[in-house]
Each structure stands twice: as structure tokens, then as C-alpha cells.
Amino acid sequence: MAAAEKNAFEILGLPVSLAIDPAEIESAWQGLSREAHPDNAGSGDSDRAAEINRAREMLRTPGARLRHWLEIRGREIPRNASxxxxxxxxxSEVGALLAETDTFLEKKKAATSAIAKAILAEEEFAVQKSVQEKMGDLKSQIDGIEARFPELEADEDEAVRGLERLRFVEKWNAQLQDRLVAILM
Structure with missing residues (x-):
């Protein structure tokens, strides 16, 4: 953890634990944000508000929380995971699905008439369904790793391996989320 970076758990007044409920993070963030917001009559502090927002971001996703937890412990985080x-x-599966989705999105973009759009409706449904199914699978994997957080707290080496996996799975999930939004627009 860089010297300028602070412990996000402490900033939000939370216990330093991977297994913290995300609702607790949000609740702590909301309460502290209200107090520190610069528009708060006289008691607002924009630097403190920014610090609180950064702390929330460090804990918001399982991957970010695990990374920060490891950094607090002084663990080196490998830049490139295998x-x-x-x-x-x-x-390979996600890459193929992203390519398929991008190809469909190009077709959708080129379809300017109602008839052309209607012709793509069945393909749109199939691509959307494939993206949602893969996102469900990835979300299950994220949830599975997060469910192991209590045991990862006792084994930092395993926690590093969990972080390596989360990096990929969360990234793929975000890429698919972006494509899903594009499909629905």
C-alpha cells in the first residue's frame, strides 16, 4: 500500500475484514458522505469527502476489497497473473462471445430500417441471452470466491490466488455488462 494511501476500512469506520457485508460498506459511506459533503452547512470538507469516496471504491467490489486487504498486510500483488x-x-469462451456480440452490434448499427431491425430481432435475443448466461456464470464465480473470504483471511497465499482469479472474472463480467447495455440500447 502506498504511503499516501490510507486504510479504507478505517476511513469508513469498518472492521478490517474481507467478509464484511457490502451493505455495511454502503451504509458507512452514505453516513460519512452526508457529514463531509462540501454542501453541508458549514461542516463540509471536500478533501474528506473525496477520501471517503476513494475508500468506498477500494471496498466496493470483492476484487478491490481483496486487493486492498492484501495491500494493508504489505503483500506484493503480482502484476501479471497466469x-x-x-x-x-x-x-477463450468470453473472447468468442465478445467477438460475436461485437459483430452483432455492428449489424445492429448498420440496420437503419424497421425491416432490417426486425430481421435482427431473433439474433439479438440469442446474443443477449448468451451474454446474460455467461454473466450469470461469472457472477456465480465471483460470489463463490467472496463466500471463501473468511478462509482466505487465514491464508494470504490463497488470498493472492483468489485475487488473481477475481481480476479476470470481474474484468470479463464488466466487458459483458458493457456489451449488454449496448445491445439493449
């Missing part, structure tokens, strides 16, 4: 066979297979 893909095991299972992740490599998923990488």
Missing part, C-alpha cells in the same frame, strides 16, 4: 487451464478455457 491463467490456469480453467481460466484459459473461460478466456
Amino acid at each position: 491463467l490456469n487451464d480453467k481460466l484459459m478455457t473461460q478466456f
